[in-house]
Amino acid sequence: MYFETRELSKEFGGLTAVKEVDFAIEKGKINAIIGPNGAGKSTFFNLITGLHRPSSGEVFFKDQEISHLSSNKIAELGIARTFQTTNLFERATVFDNVIVGHRLRTKTNLLDAILRTKRCKQEEEQCKEKAWEVLQATGLTHVATKIVTNISQEEKKRVAIALALATDPEVLFLDEPTAGINPDETNGLAGLITELAQMGITICLIEHKMKMIMQMADKIMVLNYGEKIAEGAPEEINKNEEVIRAYLGGEASA
Amino acid sequence: MAVVNKKGLLFVLILLAIIFPLIVPNQYYIHILTLAFIWTIAVYGLNLLSGYTGYLSLAHAGFFAIGAYSLGLLTVKVELNYWLAFMLSPIITCIIGVMIGLIALRTKEHFFAIYTLCVGYIIYLIIDKWDSLTGGVRGLIGIPAPADIGFISLSTPLSQYYFVFIILLLVIFTVYRIVHSLTGRSFTAIRNSEPLAQSLGISPMRNKLTSFVLSTFYAGLAGALYASFIRFIGPEIAYTTITFDLLTYMIVGGIGTLSGPLIGTLLIVWLSQNLQFLQDYRMLIFGPLLTLIIIFAPGGISGTFLQWRARRKEKQRINMTTMKKQA
Numbered sequence: 067m068y069f070e071t072r073e074l075s076k077e078f079g080g081l082t083a084v085k086e087v088d089f090a091i092e093k094g095k096i097n098a099i100i101g102p103n104g105a106g107k108s109t110f111f112n113l114i115t116g117l118h119r120p121s122s123g124e125v126f127f128k129d130q131e132i133s134h135l136s137s138n139k140i141a142e143l144g145i146a147r148t149f150q151t152t153n154l155f156e157r158a159t160v161f162d163n164v165i166v167g168h169r170l171r172t173k174t175n176l177l178d179a180i181l182r183t184k185r186c187k188q189e190e191e192q193c194k195e196k197a198w199e200v201l202q203a204t205g206l207t208h209v210a211t212k213i214v215t216n217i218s219q220e221e222k223k224r225v226a227i228a229l230a231l232a233t234d235p236e237v238l239f240l241d242e243p244t245a246g247i248n249p250d251e252t253n254g255l256a257g258l259i260t261e262l263a264q265m266g267i268t269i270c271l272i273e274h275k276m277k278m279i280m281q282m283a284d285k286i287m288v289l290n291y292g293e294k295i296a297e298g299a300p301e302e303i304n305k306n307e308e309v310i311r312a313y314l315g316g317e318a319s320a
Numbered sequence: 321m322a323v324v325n326k327k328g329l330l331f332v333l334i335l336l337a338i339i340f341p342l343i344v345p346n347q348y349y350i351h352i353l354t355l356a357f358i359w360t361i362a363v364y365g366l367n368l369l370s371g372y373t374g375y376l377s378l379a380h381a382g383f384f385a386i387g388a389y390s391l392g393l394l395t396v397k398v399e400l401n402y403w404l405a406f407m408l409s410p411i412i413t414c415i416i417g418v419m420i421g422l423i424a425l426r427t428k429e430h431f432f433a434i435y436t437l438c439v440g441y442i443i444y445l446i447i448d449k450w451d452s453l454t455g456g457v458r459g460l461i462g463i464p465a466p467a468d469i470g471f472i473s474l475s476t477p478l479s480q481y482y483f484v485f486i487i488l489l490l491v492i493f494t495v496y497r498i499v500h501s502l503t504g505r506s507f508t509a510i511r512n513s514e515p516l517a518q519s520l521g522i523s524p525m526r527n528k529l530t531s532f533v534l535s536t537f538y539a540g541l542a543g544a545l546y547a548s549f550i551r552f553i554g555p556e557i558a559y560t561t562i563t564f565d566l567l568t569y570m571i572v573g574g575i576g577t578l579s580g581p582l583i584g585t586l587l588i589v590w591l592s593q594n595l596q597f598l599q600d601y602r603m604l605i606f607g608p609l610l611t612l613i614i615i616f617a618p619g620g621i622s623g624t625f626l627q628w629r630a631r632r633k634e635k636q637r638i639n640m641t642t643m644k645k646q647a
Contacts, residue, residue: 117515141521153513157627166505170521178492178529190502199615211637232443283495 067126068093068132069268074123074133076109076292083109085292086123091237097270101289107256107272108150110289111241115147116140127237142170146235148226150242152237154214160225161197161210167232168196189264195233200231203265204258221252224258231262238262240271244278248305256282279303287310339487341478350481356589357484358545359489361568363581365407365538371576372499373531374511375428378563382443382617383536387413387543389447392460406544413517414533414538421532425525426512440563448555459554463547466647482546489536494579498534507531512575528540568610575623583621 069091076084084106091097099107116137125133132140139189146268154163160289172193178186201207204224209217216226225245230238243259244252256278263269273279280300288296288303288314296303303309341350362384390412404573415537419437427435447454454460466474466483474483485613498504502614503645507529509517514524547553556562588606636645 106486114521117519136523137518138521138523139520141587147519149513149519150514153516155508155512157630158508164524166502166517167520168508169502169506169509172502176498176503176534179503180497182497186501186535193502213634216634229516229520 067129067218070125071110071114072124072126074110074113074125075121076106076113076118077121082121083292084113084232084289086296087289087292089287090219091270092285093268094263094266095260095268095284096282097268097269098283099272099289100276100279100285100286105289106292107289108241109292111147111239111272115145120130124288134320135171138170141233141235144234144236145238145239146230146233146237146241146310148223148230148241152222154225154229156215158215159211160206160217160221161201163225164197164200164213164228164232165193167200168234169195170233171196196232196234197228202288203231203262204228214242218251222285223247223255227258227262231267235267237268237270240269242272242274244273244275252278266314283296295309323630328459334489338482341481343557347477348475352589353592354477354481354548354549356585357488358482358542358549359566359569359589360543360582360585361488362539362542363573363585364491365535365542365564367570367575367577368495368498368507368538368582369531369535371570371580372504372511372532373507373528375425375528376433376569377424377436377532378433378560379440380423380445380535380566381562382440382540382558383413383539383562384543384546384562385443385447385553385567386536386548386553387540388418388553388557389454389460389543389570390540391547392463393466393545395548396460396462402464402548406466406548408542409547410537410540413536413543415642417533417536418529418542421529421536423527426530437560440558440560444555444558444560447558453534454555455491457555459552460547461552463551463553466548466627476524484549487541487545491541491580492582495538500577503530510530568606570620571610572613572620574620574624574626576617577620577622577626580620580622587621 068092071087071089073086073088074084075082075086076281087110095124099110101107109118113120113133115137116132116135119298120133123133124131127143127145132143161280169254172189174186174189197209201210202226206224206228218223227240242260244255247255249265252275259269259271281302285302286296286298286303288295288306288309295308295312296306333366333538340353344350361383362380365419366377366380391405394408396402400406400408424432424435424439441512448456450456451560466476466480470478474480506517506522509520509522510519518524541555548558554613567585569588570581571584572588574580592602598605613620
């Protein structure tokens with residue numbers, strides 16, 4: 067198994083946000099997690115990427131148990147993520163924002179920095195090259211020198227993805243990459259995500275836009291009240307009775 | 321172009337600082353400026369932690385005092401060689417910094433500020449009450465001035481001015497290097513969003529602790545300089561008012577900027593001197609001034625200027641591109 071969760075659960079006080087979820091992420095594919103608001107999707111992400119500790123259950127990545135690792139260690143293994151809110155450094159340029167993304171692959175310490183050793187210069191160069199590379203991959207070179215405050219919401223989402231890419235990930239978790247973005251721009255971002263998958267990066271994303279997800283995902287898991295109610299190819303999900311009930315009975319807007 | 325200007329400006333400033341005592345051969349002014357330089361060093365430390373890493377420490381005066389008392393005790397009571405004591409003082413401050421940092425950094429935001437405020441006050445209380453070690457309220461007297469280095473004497477106010485100035489330059493230089501390095505970028509990433517930084521593989525605890533200990537190092541260094549410059553220290557240097565003075569210098573100058581601590585400290589110290597006749601009513605001016613800055617220019621003098629310049633540059637570039645398009 068490439069990446070899987072086994073009976074993953076998370077309780078906040080008396081509330082069970084995620085309940086015994088078994089999920090496998092397929093290598094090189096686009097995996098999607100959908101579900102009504104409050105279904106536990108983001109919590110599930112936070113459990114996988116080490117931001118929260120699971121109450122019970124395990125997460126495996128390439129046969130290694132990772133649920134006890136901190137998120138920075140998980141990132142080192144090649145697992146990157148984005149957040150729903152972008153949290154960029156608004157006063158700095160796009161390029162400056164992305165440089166730090168490659169920090170985890172460097173070894174420069176404080177002493178190197180103060181003495182400005184050869185290693186320090188080399189690794190800084192390496193980070194800048196990486197930043198440029200990921201800005202090209204995400205189609206952001208034209209805004210590289212712009213201050214983040216002045217770029218569009220869609221561009222900010224792309225910068226967040228670029229930052230995650232700078233960590234050299236094998237698997238990329240995207241938490242609602244197209245939230246708050248107009249339909250045209252959504253298509254652009256969907257295109258980018260498909261391209262990333264073609265480049266060989268395994269994608270796992272949370273989405274609300276059903277049409278988009280049905281077109282691009284290879285595999286979908288549906289969460290409702292923290293429980294997995296369906297898993298499979300888009301066609302299967304489309305026909306699944308329980309999914310229809312959860313969506314129509316719960317929130318018609320989805 | 322901009323780089324040349326920056327270097328030119330730096331050169332002029334350094335030159336100005338070097339010739340200042342020659343133009344204004346007034347002992348009093350030299351004394352005030354030396355003291356301002358010492359405060360600036362401490363503010364640079366505070367800025368590294370609060371400005372760049374986003375953790376507002378209110379124990380800074382405490383660490384300043386630990387540095388000062390380390391030097392005082394090592395030279396007066398242990399009668400250690402001056403330079404050895406001078407080097408040990410910031411190191412002792414760092415060691416205490418590591419211990420406090422490990423606990424304090426488990427908290428965040430205002431909890432961290434409140435926690436460190438308490439730590440600062442406890443440091444003050446320890447110095448004030450531990451009579452047998454620190455001399456309590458009477459303080460420590462007879463701290464030696466910096467010992468001569470070979471044939472260079474450091475006992476005159478003028479030579480001390482230059483000595484402190486050189487240390488300040490070294491401090492600014494190291495802070496510059498740190499801030500522009502990958503380590504500095506990690507600090508800023510933590511300030512922006514700790515979960516994001518961590519998901520990028522940056523260890524929050526390690527980086528925060530590095531920043532915290534560095535800030536105590538600079539505070540300890542400033543304290544050691546203060547002790548050997550004033551040659552008398554009392555517990556009041558650890559008191560919260562000193563922390564808030566340092567905070568004011570940093571915020572007025574520009575939190576999270578490289579020139580902010582220098583600009584803020586020099587400006588406020590100069591203002592304080594000129595408003596001396598108002599006594600404590602000076603605060604009637606500083607209080608509203610600080611409030612206005614926080615509301616209307618949270619970046620302080622330096623931050624506001626940098627933002628204004630960045631905006632202007634961007635506007636120029638947009639104009640250029642539209643002009644190109646029209647042509």
